[in-house]
Amino acid sequence: MQKIEFGVGFLIFMISFSFVIYSLLSFDHEKNESLEGEVLLETFLKNRGSPENWDSSDVEKIGLASSPNILDKRKVEELMKMEYKDVKEILKIKGNFRIVLDSENYKFTYGKEIPQQKSVKKFERPIIMDNELGKFYLYYW
Amino acid sequence: MNLESSIYITGDTMNRKGYARILESVLAGILMISFLTYTSEELTLEKCDLKELKNLGDDTLIVLDSLPYEETSFLYYALKNDPGLLYEKIGECIPENVDYALEINDKRYGRETDRASVTCRYVKIVDDESFIYKIKIYLWYK
Numbered sequence: 445m446q447k448i449e450f451g452v453g454f455l456i457f458m459i460s461f462s463f464v465i466y467s468l469l470s471f472d473h474e475k476n477e478s479l480e481g482e483v484l485l486e487t488f489l490k491n492r493g494s495p496e497n498w499d500s501s502d503v504e505k506i507g508l509a510s511s512p513n514i515l516d517k518r519k520v521e522e523l524m525k526m527e528y529k530d531v532k533e534i535l536k537i538k539g540n541f542r543i544v545l546d547s548e549n550y551k552f553t554y555g556k557e558i559p560q561q562k563s564v565k566k567f568e569r570p571i572i573m574d575n576e577l578g579k580f581y582l583y584y585w
Numbered sequence: 586m587n588l589e590s591s592i593y594i595t596g597d598t599m600n601r602k603g604y605a606r607i608l609e610s611v612l613a614g615i616l617m618i619s620f621l622t623y624t625s626e627e628l629t630l631e632k633c634d635l636k637e638l639k640n641l642g643d644d645t646l647i648v649l650d651s652l653p654y655e656e657t658s659f660l661y662y663a664l665k666n667d668p669g670l671l672y673e674k675i676g677e678c679i680p681e682n683v684d685y686a687l688e689i690n691d692k693r694y695g696r697e698t699d700r701a702s703v704t705c706r707y708v709k710i711v712d713d714e715s716f717i718y719k720i721k722i723y724l725w726y727k
Contacts, residue, residue: 449601449604449605449608450604453604453607453608453611456608456611456612457611457612457615460612460615460619461615463619464615464618464619464622467619467622467623467626468622478633482640489644511651512644512647513644513647513648513651514651567637568641568679568680569640569641569644570644570645570648570677570678570679571648572648572651572652575653577648577652577674577677577678579678
């Protein structure tokens with residue numbers, strides 16, 4: 445009888461303990477995703493990249509801005525020409541991403557398909573491209 | 586009942602009580618840890634959400650500041666004649682799950698809220714410094 449009680453108690457303890465550990469780990473993962481996404485957003489929207497007038501053949505650092513949140517359409521088009529795995533390598537990121545640039549007169553999308561099952565962090569920011577107000581969406585997972 | 590069996594029963598009862606107490610303590614401990622973990626996660630998430638809102642507000646102001654300001658431009662007209670238009674324009678910059686209000690020189694456009702909100706400030710000095718627009722936007726989740 446005592447053994448059964450101890451066994452039940454131990455089982456309850458193990459289930460609860462596993463739940464707490466799992467919650468902590470998944471929360472950490474979510475926090476990391478958010479942080480990496482923010483860095484990626486900063487890279488795309490605030491930086492010019494390197495060299496300053498980079499194109500798909502000589503790019504060392506990727507950045508789409510001519511000034512913060514004002515995007516250079518030529519750089520966006522150069523990014524579209526690049527292979528996803530090369531871009532990931534230059535950006536030095538672990539996760540995957542998809543970007544969407546949207547306004548009345550243009551729509552650009554680049555990156556991997558957004559998975560259904562995974563938790564995907566979404567960022568949304570206003571931008572100006574070609575003197576037109578638009579939106580920049582970044583999905584990161 | 587002889588003396589030997591009486592001692593055995595007392596010992597057995599004590600053991601059971603002891604195990605029950607241990608089990609109670611363990612469960613109470615787990616409940617407390619779970620509660621603390623949950624609360625701290627919630628607080629951190631809320632902090633992250635507000636930080637994201639602040640970044641969004643700052644970027645909205647950057648974009649507004651980048652709009653051309655000449656006699657024929659939208660920003661010029663909106664600031665001088667109809668700030669309500671600027672309030673509507675901001676709506677194009679923010680996500681659907683976010684609500685906002687605009688304040689220009691202490692006059693508010695948009696509704697009040699009792700939700701946790703962030704404030705982003707910006708001062709636009711125009712017409713050779715003869716006009717100063719103190720612009721604030723307040724953002725909160727719907």
